[in-house]
Amino acid sequence: MIDMVAFVVAAVFLLLFGIGVLRDRRRFSNAVYLGLSVTFLGVGLLASLKDAPRGVAGVVLIVLLLVVALGPVTLATLLCSNGVKMLRKEGRRPANLLALLAGLGIYGVMALMVVAVFTQSAVLGAAVLTLLLVLGYVSFLFLCFIGYAALYGRLSIRRDADYVVVLGSGLIGDRVPPLLASRLERGRQVYEKLAERRGAEDTEEARTPLLVVSGGQGSDEAVPESHAMADYLVERGFPADRIIREDRSRTTEENLLFTKALMDxxxxxxxxxxxTNNFHAFRAALLAREVGVNGQVVGSPTAAYFWPSATIREFAAVFLTYKKVNLGICGGLILLGGLAVLAAL
Incomplete structure (x- = not known):
């Protein structure tokens, strides 16, 4: 009975996910619906193990126990290792500490759990349970985020777009660094595909795509970022008359707002x-929807070691975008935990 209910609920959330994607693929609710669908599907499959052959059920349970026991340790170790690598390659900026801090945080939670078990402290046990509830909620959203972000990055781009917009990511002096170069090369590829399609369908000059390079001048940059981006493309044979420079923006939101004004x-x-880069694509899509830009987002390749810290940073930004809901739920969980602690006193 439980398995059938779980499968029905999973199907309902999958239907909501499909409707959401058809309406607008740039919604975080799509990620949550997909995550809930997968979660209830998993619950249904676990519940149906009672009808599976004894050997199959045993193997599945052993695998699950190993994942629960070894998964957090393995994840924490990998995050700490990646964090150290980030510091060596990218420097000691706060954003580069995220993977390391996440790994150390997981070790810290496991240590608290061990202390709670050995001390048999009801208060500490209730506090740890509260922490696990909050972390469970945040972890669920994080898995929804990375799962749907991966799917979003594989959706096809529009065939009839009029503009290709390349978002800036920072210069080194007046030089385009590898991270930004990967965006520009991906932008060139997208432009060429759109131009080829337009050439086959419509020869009017007014319908030829335009490429917008977007980025202002930071305090540590010798020139506006968009100028360096345009120069990079022109030096490599891109037609200068097909480039528009947006040179006022300092943030992704401003990139999109100021670019929208130019396009309009x-x-x-x-x-x-x-x-943009692939780790940033889904959040950029959410921002594009928020500011009214009629466009989808594609990502360019990023070095593997850069992914964990960058993904954590992107998720934190999305989490805070919906802070009223998320902090409200976390606050409710903490309140329940507080009541449990008081009851344990």
């Missing part, structure tokens, strides 16, 4: 393809 001048309500 020439082609109001035009569709675009936004290019």
């Amino acid at each position: 001048v020439e082609r109001p309500d035009a569709e675009c393809v936004i290019v």
Whole structure:
């Protein structure tokens, strides 16, 4: 009975997910619906193990126990190792500490759990349970985020976009670093595909795609980022007359707002393809929807070691975007834990 109910609930959330994607793939609710669908599917499969052959059920349970026992230790170790690598390669900026801090945090929670078990402290046990509830909620959202972000990055781009928008990521002096170069090369590829399609369908010059490079000048940069981005492309044979420079923005949100203003001048309500790095694509899509940019986002390749810290940073930004709901739920869980601690006194 439990398995059938779980499968039905999973199907309902999968239906909501499909409707959400068809309406607008740039919604975080799509990620939550997908995560809930997978979760209830898993519950249904576990519940159905009672009808499985004894050997199959035993193997599945052993695998699950190993994942529960060894998974957190393995994850914490990998995060700490990656964090040290990030510090060596990228420097000691706060953003580069995220993977290391996450790994140490997991070790800390496991240590608290061990202390609670050995001391048999009801208060500490209730506090640890509260912490696990909050972490469980945040971890669920994180898994929803990375799962749907991976899926979003594989969705096809629009065939009829009028603009390709490449978001800046920072210069080294006046030089385009590898991270930004990967965005520009991906932007060039997208532009060429769109131009090829337009050439086969419509030869009017007004319908030829334009490429927008977006980024202002930071305090440690010798030139506006968009200028260096345009120079990079032109030096490699890209037609200069197809480039538009947006040189005022300092953040991703400003990238999108100021670029929208430029696009609306020439082609109001035009569709675009936004290019950033793959770890940043889903959050950029959420921002594009929020500010009213009619465009989907594609990602360029990123070095593997950069992924963990960058993904944690992106998730934290999305989590705080919906802070009223998320902090409200976390606050409710903490309140329940506090009541449990008081009851244990």
